[in-house]
Amino acid sequence: DIVMTQSPDSLAVSLGERATINCKSSQSVLYSSNNKNYLAWYQQKPGQPPKLLIYWASTRESGVPDRFSGSGSGTDFTLTISSLQPEDVALYYCQQHFSKGFGQGTRVEIK
Amino acid sequence: EVQLVESGGGLVQLGGSLRLSCVASGFTFSGYWMSWVRQAPGKGLEWVANIKQDGSEKNYVDSVKGRFIISRDNAKNSLYLQMNSLRAEDTAVFYCVREEKNTFDMWGQGTVVTVSS
Numbered sequence: 236d237i238v239m240t241q242s243p244d245s246l247a248v249s250l251g252e253r254a255t256i257n258c259k260s261s262q263s264v265l266y267s268s269n270n271k272n273y274l275a276w277y278q279q280k281p282g283q284p285p286k287l288l289i290y291w292a293s294t295r296e297s298g299v300p301d302r303f304s305g306s307g308s309g310t311d312f313t314l315t316i317s318s319l320q321p322e323d324v325a326l327y328y329c330q331q332h333f334s335k336g337f338g339q340g341t342r343v344e345i346k
Numbered sequence: 347e348v349q350l351v352e353s354g355g356g357l358v359q360l361g362g363s364l365r366l367s368c369v370a371s372g373f374t375f376s377g378y379w380m381s382w383v384r385q386a387p388g389k390g391l392e393w394v395a396n397i398k399q400d401g402s403e404k405n406y407v408d409s410v411k412g413r414f415i416i417s418r419d420n421a422k423n424s425l426y427l428q429m430n431s432l433r434a435e436d437t438a439v440f441y442c443v444r445e446e447k448n449t450f451d452m453w454g455q456g457t458v459v460t461v462s463s
Binding site: 332337 | 391448
């Protein structure tokens with residue numbers, strides 16, 4: 236099974252500042268036949284289901300603000316919130332779609 | 347409106363059974379793989395099972411193999427999860443989820459399953 240490890244477990248960022256979350260997979264999640272990384276990012280607010288933000292490592296889901304961006308390939312990935320807004324306070328999860336495992340989550344708070 | 351609505355959760359005793367249902371609307375249900383994903387209280391997300399568009403292929407996480415059965419009825423736009431031999435560690439919110447673009451792109455609000463001794 237592919238194990239997903241996020242860092243840090245939590246971070247506090249000032250409003251308007253950049254937040255960066257890392258995700259590392261124990262095996263490559265790059266699918267060679269289509270050259271796509273099967274890596275997604277989700278946002279979950281209290282009492283709500285997760286919401287898809289990013290898929291294929293760097294493609295923003297429709298309707299997601301452009302302050303959210305994803306990067307990386309193979310085993311190392313990053314979710315960046317370029318300018319943190321109050322509504323971005325949430326848990327964030329990475330997920331690989333080969334065996335569908337999730338990272339443990341990263342809590343983002345306002346400093 | 348595109349949505350997934352789960353039902354069937356509740357309180358069940360150790361070793362008991364429960365059947366979850368999910369009704370889809372607003373999209374062509376039969377065109378998508380579908381999954382169940384769960385979240386234990388205060389914990390992270392765990393994929394449980396998925397099923398191919400025509401029901402011909404099913405996959406499960408190891409911890410539920412032999413106990414849970416996923417199924418679907420495309421005529422009723424419905425997804426099901428039959429859960430048997432329930433354990434305390436199965437206590438969770440269970441989400442019905444659509445698969446698309448090699449990811450989970452649409453989630454229901456979830457149904458709560460509590461397994462008690």
